[in-house]
Amino acid sequence: MPAIEATGLTKIFGRRPQRGVKMLREGATREQLMKEGLTAAVIDATFDVQPGEIFVVMGLSGSGKSTLIRNVNGLLEPTAGTLLVDGDDVTHLPPAGLRALRRNKVSMVFQHFALLPHRTVGENAAYALELKGVSKADREKAADEALGMVGLGGWGGHLPSELSGGMRQRVGLARALAAGTEIMLMDEAFSALDPLIRKEMQDQLLELQADLGKTILFITHDLNEAMRLGDRIAMMRDGKIVQIGTAEQILNEPATDYVSQFVADVDRTRVLTAGAVMERPVAVIGSESGPRAARKLMSEHQTSSLLVVGRDRKVVGVVWEDDVAEAIRQGSDNLPRPSRAVAQVSPETPLAELFGDAAENRSPLAVVNEKGALIGVIPRVTLLSALAVPNGSENGTSTDSEADATAGGAR
Numbered sequence: 001m002p003a004i005e006a007t008g009l010t011k012i013f014g015r016r017p018q019r020g021v022k023m024l025r026e027g028a029t030r031e032q033l034m035k036e037g038l039t040a041a042v043i044d045a046t047f048d049v050q051p052g053e054i055f056v057v058m059g060l061s062g063s064g065k066s067t068l069i070r071n072v073n074g075l076l077e078p079t080a081g082t083l084l085v086d087g088d089d090v091t092h093l094p095p096a097g098l099r100a101l102r103r104n105k106v107s108m109v110f111q112h113f114a115l116l117p118h119r120t121v122g123e124n125a126a127y128a129l130e131l132k133g134v135s136k137a138d139r140e141k142a143a144d145e146a147l148g149m150v151g152l153g154g155w156g157g158h159l160p161s162e163l164s165g166g167m168r169q170r171v172g173l174a175r176a177l178a179a180g181t182e183i184m185l186m187d188e189a190f191s192a193l194d195p196l197i198r199k200e201m202q203d204q205l206l207e208l209q210a211d212l213g214k215t216i217l218f219i220t221h222d223l224n225e226a227m228r229l230g231d232r233i234a235m236m237r238d239g240k241i242v243q244i245g246t247a248e249q250i251l252n253e254p255a256t257d258y259v260s261q262f263v264a265d266v267d268r269t270r271v272l273t274a275g276a277v278m279e280r281p282v283a284v285i286g287s288e289s290g291p292r293a294a295r296k297l298m299s300e301h302q303t304s305s306l307l308v309v310g311r312d313r314k315v316v317g318v319v320w321e322d323d324v325a326e327a328i329r330q331g332s333d334n335l336p337r338p339s340r341a342v343a344q345v346s347p348e349t350p351l352a353e354l355f356g357d358a359a360e361n362r363s364p365l366a367v368v369n370e371k372g373a374l375i376g377v378i379p380r381v382t383l384l385s386a387l388a389v390p391n392g393s394e395n396g397t398s399t400d401s402e403a404d405a406t407a408g409g410a411r
């Protein structure tokens with residue numbers, strides 16, 4: 001079940017907004033509504049946010065992002081459409097239901113921190129729990145823990161005015177974490193911070209998220225931030241969601257001219273990561289097997305690579321489709337020599353950092369998870385084509401150059 005599910009969500013400001021809904025249904029434009037004194041801030045937004053996902057809503061100023069997020073936490077009531085949070089319909093909640101939603105299900109981190117100036121950092125972090133009626137001792141414990149998580153252990157007794165902007169935003173984050181809700185809404189949460197601190201906060205959020213697995217709806221007007229943080233990104237323009245996809249999908253398959261213009265200046269090598277271009281070896285073959293068995297397995301699993309394991313079940317390397325085909329052509333009974341990856345990289349590594357290794361060594365890269373287990377491989381050709389760099393192959397085709405490298409045992 002999605003953590004958040006919006007269907008046809010529409011928010012219109014102005015007198016008798018239902019008029020606007022009717023006009024939109026009859027095909028009127030946002031401009032035509034404007035002439036009637038109605039602002040269509042969000043139009044027919046349909047999306048879902050899965051538990052544990054960072055879902056980023058990205059758009060320029062005025063595109064409707066804040067209005068969208070305010071519908072989700074009940075600060076605004078949708079004019080049309082439905083909104084489910086954790087499976088419960090929160091579209092038209094009465095005040096008591098709204099209070100319960102904010103206490104138990106969603107917490108919010110704001111751009112300008114929204115800290116209470118006369119309360120200590122610890123009291124600010126514990127504020128949501130105080131509203132919930134949690135005992136002083138328990139909320140202090142939760143606040144201390146949350147402050148520790150965001151790197152502010154020991155600051156609980158200070159006043160917000162004694163903290164830098166970045167630290168204040170950490171308090172905002174700690175407050176949302178201490179609240180203990182599964183869903184966190186973050187409205188331009190890092191936009192007021194200077195670039196270095198902003199990047200630090202993004203890193204911290206990703207680290208925390210790896211441990212905590214919250215559901216995060218994150219609003220930003222910064223495409224690079226969206227691409228760094230978002231598992232998926234919804235691109236908004238003039239109140240409408242024009243595309244929802246991963247950073248890679250938005251970069252590689254922009255749904256509209258608007259999106260492609262938007263992403264034109266993005267440094268792809270910083271956005272695309274090893275995890276995005278790697279091939280997952282979905283099947284394993286013993287090193288004693290023949291190339292025909294390898295081809296059969298590849299076709300059964302619709303994959304172009306196989307992990308090769310030795311008798312002791314340890315991974316020896318990877319064989320590729322082209323090399324297997326070549327072995328069959330040459331009538332060999334042996335598997336081609338498995339390629340051993342030169343370098344191990346994490347799935348989060350930006351391609352920009354991989355390029356040197358693979359290009360210079362003509363080798364595939366092994367993508368390993370934090371426990372060191374192999375989760376994917378990146379053939380050199382894939383890397384080069386992902387970066388759209390001419391591969392400089394002497395033989396004209398990248399496939400040949402890969403085969404060459406294998407024949408020469410270089411990879």
Ligand SMILES: Nc1ncnc2c1ncn2[C@@H]1O[C@H](COP(=O)(O)OP(=O)(O)OP(=O)(O)O)[C@@H](O)[C@H]1O
Nearest residue numbers: 013039041059060061062063064065066067068221
């Ligand atoms: N309370 C309101 N009353 C009337 N119009 C509003 C209200 N809030 C927002 N709007 C209008 O709705 C549209 C969308 O605004 P919204 O604040 O959601 O956009 P945004 O993408 O969050 O922009 P920003 O990044 O500048 O905050 C704008 O045209 C705005 O003027």
